[in-house]
Structures are given as structure tokens and as C-alpha cells.
Amino acid sequence: MKRLIAFSLVLASLFATAAMAGEDLVIYSGRSDKFVKPVVKAFTEKTGIHVTLHSAKSTALLNKLRLEGERTEADLYLSNDAGNLQRGSDLGLFQPIPADLATRIPANYRASDNTWLGLSARARVLVVNTHSPLAKQLHSVFDLAKPELRGRIGITNSANESFIAGVTVYMLTAGVDATRDWLKGLQRNAELNVFNKHSKIVKAVAKGQLEVGLVNHYYIFRHLAKHPKAPVRILIPDQGPDDIGVAWNVAGIAISKYSHHVDAAQRFVDFVSSPEGQRIFAEVNREYPTRPGVPTAPEIPPADSIKVADVPMEKLGELRNATLDLLQEVDMP
Amino acid sequence: MSAIASARPRHTSGGAWRSAFHKLGQLGGLAALLVLLASAPLIFVLYHALGLSAEQWFHLWQGRLPRLLWNTLSLAGLVALFSLVLGVSSAWLVARREFVGRRLAIWLLVLPLTIPTYVFAHIYTIVLDDDGWLGLAWQALFGDQVSLPNLYSLGGTTFVLTLAGFSYVFLLVQAALGRSTQSLEEAARLQGASSGEIFRRVNLPLLRPAIAAGLALIVLHVLSDFGAVSMLRYQTFTLSIYLQMSGRFDYQAAAGLSLVLVLLSLSFLVLERFFRKRQRYYAGAQTRQAPRKPARGWELVLIWGWLGTIALFGFLLPLAWMIAWSWEAWLGDYIDVRFWSYAFNSGLVAFITASLTLLAAFPIALFHARRQNVLSQSFIHLSSIGFVLPGPVIALGILGFVLALLPPLYGTLGALVLALTIRFLPLATQAQEAALQQLTPSLEQAGRVLGAGPLENLWRVILPVIRGGLASAWVLVFIDALKELPATLLLRPTGFDTLPVRIWIEASEEMLEMAAPAALVLVVGTLPAIWIMLRSERRPA
Numbered sequence: 001m002k003r004l005i006a007f008s009l010v011l012a013s014l015f016a017t018a019a020m021a022g023e024d025l026v027i028y029s030g031r032s033d034k035f036v037k038p039v040v041k042a043f044t045e046k047t048g049i050h051v052t053l054h055s056a057k058s059t060a061l062l063n064k065l066r067l068e069g070e071r072t073e074a075d076l077y078l079s080n081d082a083g084n085l086q087r088g089s090d091l092g093l094f095q096p097i098p099a100d101l102a103t104r105i106p107a108n109y110r111a112s113d114n115t116w117l118g119l120s121a122r123a124r125v126l127v128v129n130t131h132s133p134l135a136k137q138l139h140s141v142f143d144l145a146k147p148e149l150r151g152r153i154g155i156t157n158s159a160n161e162s163f164i165a166g167v168t169v170y171m172l173t174a175g176v177d178a179t180r181d182w183l184k185g186l187q188r189n190a191e192l193n194v195f196n197k198h199s200k201i202v203k204a205v206a207k208g209q210l211e212v213g214l215v216n217h218y219y220i221f222r223h224l225a226k227h228p229k230a231p232v233r234i235l236i237p238d239q240g241p242d243d244i245g246v247a248w249n250v251a252g253i254a255i256s257k258y259s260h261h262v263d264a265a266q267r268f269v270d271f272v273s274s275p276e277g278q279r280i281f282a283e284v285n286r287e288y289p290t291r292p293g294v295p296t297a298p299e300i301p302p303a304d305s306i307k308v309a310d311v312p313m314e315k316l317g318e319l320r321n322a323t324l325d326l327l328q329e330v331d332m333p
Numbered sequence: 334m335s336a337i338a339s340a341r342p343r344h345t346s347g348g349a350w351r352s353a354f355h356k357l358g359q360l361g362g363l364a365a366l367l368v369l370l371a372s373a374p375l376i377f378v379l380y381h382a383l384g385l386s387a388e389q390w391f392h393l394w395q396g397r398l399p400r401l402l403w404n405t406l407s408l409a410g411l412v413a414l415f416s417l418v419l420g421v422s423s424a425w426l427v428a429r430r431e432f433v434g435r436r437l438a439i440w441l442l443v444l445p446l447t448i449p450t451y452v453f454a455h456i457y458t459i460v461l462d463d464d465g466w467l468g469l470a471w472q473a474l475f476g477d478q479v480s481l482p483n484l485y486s487l488g489g490t491t492f493v494l495t496l497a498g499f500s501y502v503f504l505l506v507q508a509a510l511g512r513s514t515q516s517l518e519e520a521a522r523l524q525g526a527s528s529g530e531i532f533r534r535v536n537l538p539l540l541r542p543a544i545a546a547g548l549a550l551i552v553l554h555v556l557s558d559f560g561a562v563s564m565l566r567y568q569t570f571t572l573s574i575y576l577q578m579s580g581r582f583d584y585q586a587a588a589g590l591s592l593v594l595v596l597l598s599l600s601f602l603v604l605e606r607f608f609r610k611r612q613r614y615y616a617g618a619q620t621r622q623a624p625r626k627p628a629r630g631w632e633l634v635l636i637w638g639w640l641g642t643i644a645l646f647g648f649l650l651p652l653a654w655m656i657a658w659s660w661e662a663w664l665g666d667y668i669d670v671r672f673w674s675y676a677f678n679s680g681l682v683a684f685i686t687a688s689l690t691l692l693a694a695f696p697i698a699l700f701h702a703r704r705q706n707v708l709s710q711s712f713i714h715l716s717s718i719g720f721v722l723p724g725p726v727i728a729l730g731i732l733g734f735v736l737a738l739l740p741p742l743y744g745t746l747g748a749l750v751l752a753l754t755i756r757f758l759p760l761a762t763q764a765q766e767a768a769l770q771q772l773t774p775s776l777e778q779a780g781r782v783l784g785a786g787p788l789e790n791l792w793r794v795i796l797p798v799i800r801g802g803l804a805s806a807w808v809l810v811f812i813d814a815l816k817e818l819p820a821t822l823l824l825r826p827t828g829f830d831t832l833p834v835r836i837w838i839e840a841s842e843e844m845l846e847m848a849a850p851a852a853l854v855l856v857v858g859t860l861p862a863i864w865i866m867l868r869s870e871r872r873p874a
Binding site: 324333 | 458462463480483485564566576578579580581582729732733736740743744822823828830834838841842
């Protein structure tokens, strides 16, 4: 028994030290590993700085960062959602990024105090089946709540970060009451077609089981890359002169307030906001680079052709709880 | 340590506590210390819950509690019911009938334990998709008109959690049936009892402790399950608490909900104890085991039809899915050195956790087996904290505890192992306690009379007798630690990924090719542990 204890303790201490990140740059990443690894690889090749990726859900990592306080090993925080980034800023978990780096990104895609930068943007769009008459009739996300669309639409559940961020945008642009009514209509129309994954919505639309779905733009192109002949296409909603414009969200980065490798962390931010880094970061997921002038993936509609809802990304964090309250109030699945 | 402990008459007055404390002894002191450590997460919860104002409690009560209560209780009840049906029927068949492939059947009925609930949920959502295996089979059978069963529901979650849990009932009941000797049954038969009557009036009462323990395990697993309910988005207390904490940073509301869950689970445990009360049976000198009746012809077909169906959904289908997608991953060159390091990390954490948990549980279980008093009973209850609190809450509690009292431990494997040990302590305590129940007081007394000191008695009398129970306890903890997700997600050292963490990440990103091999390695890695357990059960105690 005693030997067993001793053995366990030795093992524990041994591996406890071995597992510590040491001198590596530590990134808490809430973004898909698959999309982060290429950037990290290019960064390490260029600078010789090694990176430890600690992946989990964005919100959980932010929680961890907050609990750890100054004991955190994280140098950088990467999130798929501006709401989480702004939340971290509000909690005082980040430090400002030097202005010369921050100003590479337009003001509406970063925190006003430069505590985080948006790196790639995604649009909340409709995916439509090209054989469906709706492909020509729909213009707005608010059309999804029309009674005649019952059973024809698909949405994700309301725990999805992109869904939440989208609702925040609609709340700010169309008002709380209109959004509440819209959510109720959506709930009725989607009834049995509430999915846990965006890709399942695109698949269902491609198969003709559904006619339209509310998704992030890149899911459509991801599906088309695998099935080039699939009868789906993107429909960018709310583009008329009086319309609110399409809802937009960014994935972005922040430097931890308690980072012990500030220089290296800034070099990483420098790299991901450089044209080269921007290209890798955005293109792997067919998103829009936030730095002006960096080309997008050829298959997606160019950013300058799209009217974007006039909501600063900061608001996505500030109003997140209000959005969650609204979703809970209407008992959104 | 007091000289000789036997099954004492129970005190129920307040004096019971005083006398219990008086006779705490070294063993009791050690047990008390361990129980205190295990209660750290509970203290965290109480601390945060105290911050809730009456108004906030009222709001909580009005808003979500009734629905959460209903969701959680109905799920736990249904899973317990179905697990009982599957577990007891299959255990009885393999313990009382001799048939071709009986040992294979035992394996197939235990193997579902190797598959984590979230992997079950993940796999069944995919195979039940309309282009999944079962989806296609369904449409071939019923046509397009009948819509596929919806897994994102009470029924679906029950299905998944039953498959993931019924093996606990199977294992415990089967072991108990194997132990129960033939003399009682023969005596009943001589008195003219029919086989149905024998089952009802002899076997069932004897099995009650095993069934109760199995159901307790299952209900507690259901109450604290995080992986499956979050994948299936079935709102139980645990999921709601997690969302409250991680989505809204609202620790107070989360702590309030946790407290309700704790009370719920504890009252369930007390209830379970009540049903088990006075259920101590000692095997006499006669250890002739009941023979297994050979099954042939139609009976054989029926037996395999039943067991085969359970095994198909509980293990074979998920296994086939894992193999198919792992093959894709292999072809796609996704399996690299890093992948094996995840497997190594998982094994390491589970090994250390299982060993430490076993050590920590022993004084508590032994203390209770010796004393059987209110104090030892309350130790057992308190050490169940790990099961009644959801994994994410335990992780948070330990995180707070470690940051406040043992900061150097933070970010090391130590913090993670501590959390997992607390989390799985009840598993080991329960299993050891059940094993210690076989230790007849006369055996220990004999040792003492022959001049053995307390330690020698422990080493030469107690340990050999409960060896099988210890092995089962180690294996149960090892398997659960290997599959553990929520605490590992929060407390793992930076960059330290285990297989469940990878499965979680890849599954949420729909990288099926990546999730499958990790799940497969998890299953394969558990096989030796299961083998140890089944082997030790076969040995006569």
C-alpha cells in the first residue's frame, strides 16, 4: 500500500512538472483547432516561438481565465465570438494591444480600448434550396417567422454562440419587441427542426427536407466544397436600402492581462493581423479577413458587396445577458 | 481501535452521536479527515449559495426549478427502471443458465461501461440521422412517412443513459447471484415453493442490497451526468448549473441550483440506505453454489435474442461505428504522435486517480463496516458528495480550494487528480463497503482471538476477503476516471489533453474522423481493467 502511495506521488509530481507549459506561448483557444493550427505553425516557423494550444469552449475558457486571475498561464485568448471577447474586456482580463497593431483593424471590429481585435468575420445568412420557390421570395431574416413557412425552416438551438450574437444584433436594430415576436414565430416554424449543428441545417436544406435555414455563411461553402452539385445557395438577407443589413460577428484575439510573455504575445498578434497571417486565419474557414485589402476566399461573396448591420462588435458582449434573458423568456429551444 | 466490532444494535437517540464520537479512534479520525477534504466542493457551494437573497431564491423557485425538478427526476426514474429490467434479467440469465457463449455474453454486457455517455449520445445522434445506419434501416422498415425517433428528448436521453449505465446493475446483481448459496433455495424448494416463488421470496430479498447499490450508482450517474445531457440538450440540474456558470458567470444561481441538487441526491441516498437497512446476510460455512441449468433449443434462441439485442445497442453498434470512422481517420492520416500522447495522458490520470481513490475510500468504508453507527453512516453520506454534485461544480470547488489553500498545486496534475478522487470516492466507498459486508464478524474475531494485531488482521484477514471487492472498486474508478470530462476540461494542466477532452472538442466540431479513434482507444484501454474485474469476481471470496 505504502509503495503504491509513493509510486503514485512520484508519478504525479513527475508529470505535473512535465505537463507545465514552461516557456511556450500559451493560447487559450475557443476556436476550432483545425483552423488555429495552420496559423500557429506558420507563426512558429517564422519566429521560432513555440506555442501551446489549450482548446475548449470560448465561454468555459473565459471562465477559467477569470477564476485564475493573476495565476493564469494564458498569454492569449482566442474566441469565435465577439461577445466573449468583450465580456473579458469588461471583466478586466485583458491588456490593451499597442495602437500600431490595433489600428490595422477597422474600429468597429475591435474593442474601443483595443483590448481585443477581431481577426475574421462571418455573416449570419440564409441557406436556401435552389429548387424552392422561397429562394426568390425571401429577403429578410424576419421573413422566417411568417406563418406560411411553418415546417420549412431550420435553425440551431439557442445555446449556439452565433445564434445568440445574431439575436443581439436584431434586438439592437429592429427592437426588442419585434425580436421577441420574431423568436416566437421562429419557434413555431422550426418546431421539430432545431439542430445542434449548423452543418446539419445545410445538409437538410440540400436534401430538400427543409427549404431554408439560418446559418453562418461558411457552412454553406463548406458543404459545397464537399458536394459541388448540392442544390443550395447563399441568400444574404436584409440588403434593401431600408433594411438592417446582415448580422456580423467576428472571431478575435486578446492578450491576457497577466501574460508573462507580452513581447511574444504581441508578436503573435502582429502575425495574425499581418496580411499573411490574416489570409491563413480567415481563409481556412472561408471567413472575411478583418484587415482591409486582404483577399477573401474566391467562392464567397466579396465583403464590399454586402451591407452589414450597423452594430459595433462591442455591443455583442454588453448585451449578451439581455439576449439570454429574452431567449429564456420566450423559452427558445 | 476498539477490540472487536460486530453488528451492533442501532441507537437512534441523540446519545448515539455522542457515543459514536467518543469511540472515533484512529481509524475514525483518518476517515473524518478524508471526509472533510471530500466536502471541500460542498463548502464552496454553500458559501456561494449563502450569497443568494430570499428574493433571488424566490425567483429561482418560480422560474426554472419546477421544470428542472421534473426533467431531472423523470429522467432518473426512467433510467433506473429500464436499467433494472435490463440489468436484473440479463444477470439472472447468465447466473442461472448454462448456454453457448455465456462468458462472451458477460463480456458484452459489461463492455458498455467502457463507452462514455457523451460518446453514446454522439454516436446515436449520428446513426439516427436520416442518412445514418439506423436512420436508413428505419426508413427501410417504416418508410419515409414515420419520422425518426427524436433523440433530443426525455426518451432519447433515457435510451442513451440506460445503455451507458445498466451494466452497473448487471455486474452487482450477477455477482450477488453468484455468491448466494444453494442451501436457501433448496430449503425453499423442499418446503414446496415454486421457482417463481423462490425468486420472489428468496433470491429477490437476497439481491436487494445489490440492486439498491446498482440503482444508486445509476441514479447518481444520471443526476451528475454532464456529457450526454449537454450533447442532447436535455435540461437537467447539471446542465442548467453548467450553463449558469459558464454562460453567464452567475455562480450564485449555479450554487443555489447545486444546493437543491445536493439535497435531492442526499435524500435519495438516505432513502436507498433505508431500503438496504438490516440487509446483512452472512454466508455460512456451506459455499456450494447454485448450479446453472443448461439451456438448449428455443430457450437458447430466446436467451441470445434478448442478450444479443442488448449487446447490439449497448456495445456492438457503437463499436462498429467507432471502427468504421477510425478506419477513415487512419486512411486520412489523422492519427499522429499527439494522438498517442492523449491516450497516455488519459491512462496516467485514470491510473493515479483509481489508486488514490481506493486508498482514500478504505478507511471510510472500513470504519462504517466496523461501527455501523450514525457517525460512520454520515461519513458515508458526506463522502458521496462527489456523486451528488455535478462534475463542473466539483471542478470549480476544487479550483477555488486549491487557489486559496494550495496555490502551487494549481495548474498541475495534482489539482486534477484531487478533483477526480473526490468525484469518484463514493464509487470506491460503495464497492468496498459492499465487499466488507461479506466479512463476517466471526472471521475478524477469529483473527483477533488467534493473536493477530489490528494491522496483521487487516493484512491477513480483511484484505484477502475483500480482494475481489477492492479490484472491482479500482476498476470502477479507473473506468470512470478514464471517461471523465467536465472536471478534466476545467482543471487539466495547460495543453494537457486527454482522450475525452479530444472527443469533446472534435465532436463539437463535427470532426467524426477524429472523435472515433479516441473513443475506440478509450474502449480498448479499458479492456484490461474489465478483465481484471471479471477475473476477480470469478474467484471465490
